[in-house]
Amino acid sequence: MKSSPSPTAKPVKSEPATKKPVRVRPVPGVTRAVAILRLLGRSSQAMGVKAIADELALVPSTCLHILRALVAEELVKIDSDTKRYSLGTGMLSLARSAIESSGFASLAQPVLDVLANDWNVTMIGVETPDIDHMVVLALSRSRAPFRLHVDVGSRFPALVSATGRLVAAFSDEPWPQIEKRFKSLRWDKPIDLATWKREVELVRKRGFSIDRGNYMNGVTVIAVPLLDAAHRVSHTLVATGLSDNLVGSATMDLAKAMKKEADGLSALLPSRR
Structure with missing residues (x-):
């Protein structure tokens, strides 16, 4: 003989899972590279490593390493005579792709x-x-x-x-x-x-x-x-x-x-x- 369920028993509803906000972990190298690109984009003239580092409160050696990586990717170019940096032609293709x-x-x-x-x-x-x-x-x-x-x-x-x-x-x-x-x-x-x-x-x-x-x-x-x-x-x-x-x-x-x-x-x- 089957036992009857208690009259006070109620079905339990499962609560919908609360969607947790995605935590974006900072990536210092990426953040600094983007800051350098934006600074060069705002500047009316090419800038040296020290000027860039001072403006963005970066360690000059760290700034130089990031600049070299950006130059390798053609996002930044360097004038071999003045050792000053400006945006490279690689930025144009990225911008064109984004707009298109x-x-x-x-x-x-x-x-x-x-x-x-x-x-x-x-x-x-x-x-x-x-x-x-x-x-x-x-x-x-x-x-x-x-x-x-x-x-x-x-x-x-x-x-x-x-x-x-x-x-x-x-x-x-x-x-x-x-x-x-x-x-x-x-x-x-x-x-x-x-x-x-x-x-x-x-x-x-x-x-x-x-x-x-x-x-x-x-x-x-x-x-x-x-x-x-x-x-x-x-x-x-x-x-x-x-x-x-x-x-x-x-x-x-x-x-x-x-x-x-x-x-x-x-x-x-x-x-x-």
Whole structure:
């Protein structure tokens, strides 16, 4: 005869395993090599070992070993006469591969070309991978004599100018972190935090951002977002032009034209999880 289960007994449910965050262990050699590459990329001239080591707080002998490895991989080159280092041609092929593998760059380029031609502004396609920096992936220059010092691959602080307001508006970062990064930004005409915060709130409502002369004196910057599945900014379309040429309704009309194109591109891009 089989015994009956206790009336108080209940089936035990197995709890779903909690996914532990992946711990990224620092690799000093890799971190230092990347820091050297970024420093050389920012520098307007070649640098010697001591200057690089001093700037990055590295032991000169360690710095030299890393530089030699980078030279061997053609990521860095050395002038045999001056013994100074600069970025090598190997960086170009890496950058080209990264850009070519970006679906955004190939999709955005025709759109940027049309907008730049129709409105005579410089159009830029930007990726915003995080709250720290943004990267230029596509570019179409205007016919005007005004030239913005930017190239494909250029990096900027993520919260600066018009794109920065978009990143802040659609970010899930806590405000104290955003405020901390804002205080480190550099502007031609600095904007106070309270005013910037009000403009960020406005961006959430109208879906685009305008910087009129704050980031660069005399230059108007317009940015519209491409939002991912989590409603964060994954990329932006950016227009830059002389403020004297973007007057009256022209600024708003251009922003609306850009927003229409950005909405179309968003539908074509795979969702970023």
